[in-house]
Amino acid sequence: MSRHALSVRSLTVEFATARGQARAVDEVSFDLVPGERLGLVGESGSGKTTTALSLLRLIRPPGRIVGGEIRIAGADVLAASPEELRRMRAARIALVPQGAMSALNPVLTCGAQFEDLFAAHGERGGAARIAALLASVGLEPQVAGFFPHQLSGGMKQRVCIALAVALRPSVIVADEPTSALDVIVQRQVLRTLVKAQKEAGAAIVMVGHDMGLMAQFAHRIGVMYAGRLVEIAPVRDIFADPRHPYTRALIESLPDLERRGEFRGLSGLPPSLLDLPPGCAFAPRCPRVVERCRVERPGPTLLAGGREARCHFAAEPVHAG
């Protein structure tokens, strides 16, 4: 048995397109210990959601996991048979979806959806167990008798969280779980998620693009760019001393109530996955680019404190720029 709740090695996912194979996730590796919260950030198309959904093997054609290894508490996800995979989902790794609005079955009461889940995994449900789960996300027991349309967005997302932790999985994957919610509800739902995750002892991979939210939620942050995990580090280190220029740009682009009338965005666009530059994928937008970056793709540089960055200059701090 591994001491890791989740271990991902060289995960590679490709999508077949009319113009060739697009590598959406390129040799991504990371580990999570039980109870750890990892935030995966990046722009749309960076591969963060594809990485997260791969953990549950939820990639559909034309997408395909073409290589790598995923282990959840030691169990091999990619080698699992369809039946083993079915039993693994929800019990070992669960998903909190992005749109709670459409994730619940509209014609079943919430209680019935819990019963379905227990039945599918050969467990006994019952009103008391469901009430306890609902209580753990701050909902009244009566909610079991409600249909999804009778609940607000925040309540629906709490039901989804209760469903995700119901079978005490080792890993929870949360795909922008609060992006569809109002800001005030967002904080309450995140609190609920943190509480439920701690009680279940689960590790979380949360996908998001809001670095501010991640600063508060995650223990560690993984930054993705053009399918590659370009930096991964504990949250305080990455904010205090980012080692990849893209990470710095993401942090600087945050609006801040301390700074007004200042915009520090990033110029340019991410490259097409079908036409990646030969060297570093970030080189065309990078403020500290040198000739070497355009020809040589940077491998991972391991740094003190379990940090890692894929930049030729990762050993030096990125200066404000």
Place this chain on the structure above:
Amino acid sequence: MPVELRGARVEFGGGLFGGPRKAALVGVDLALPAEEPRIIAVVGESGSGKTTLTRLLLGLLRPTAGSALWRGRELSSLGGEDWRAYRREVQAVFQDPFGSFNPVYRVDRMLVLPALTFGLARDEQEARALATTAPAAVGLRPADTLGRFPHQLSGGQRQRLMVARAVMLRPRVLVADEPVSMVDASLRAAILESLWQLTREAGLSLVYITHDLATAYAIADEILVMRHGEVVERGDAVAVIRRPSHPYTRELIAALPPPDPTVDWGLEKAEE
């Protein structure tokens, strides 16, 4: 005052089946000064009435009571030429950079057509010339954008083209309803910056409608906080953020995650 709302009230419902009438907007005043460009941010959550307000300003909806004015005249009384002038002076940028384009036409059409319609160009050739210079205003290279179909552009490029289109028409007022909520964080700053610069350079006023207090603060001179169709707090942006007087404003400020992991936001605490 190019655009002004006075005691605007909007109700929905009632009608044929006599359902309950609900007020989406209650007694809202909003005025954009004619003399100097100004950025007013309207901040609210879903159901606060901010989209109803957008629709009033754009003349897409009439107030049930109160008035929506352009140069001191009721929008609903404008006819022919005046209506056209108003439609040119008051431009809109909407939330969804995917839904604002007709997918079967090249994006150029979206620049060429209004140039002709609003009489900025006398013929197709002039309109094309205008369309070619427009993207530069928002930091886009014409070569990267013109001649393409919407699906060939990223969300950020599309949204900036919408801004470019609006600005090309040399409006006095730009109403932007959540213009950056669907684009990536790194591009968000770039779009906000181009909006901010335009108000300074082109002298146009901006009504920035958003749920995001942080970007509102970054860009606006004045902030209006809306809740359930009412303006609960308004004032100078710095004052509203630094010394909020309404409890709801304070709640919104507390709901912003501090973008600094060393500041405790209280996620680990038990629920209140």
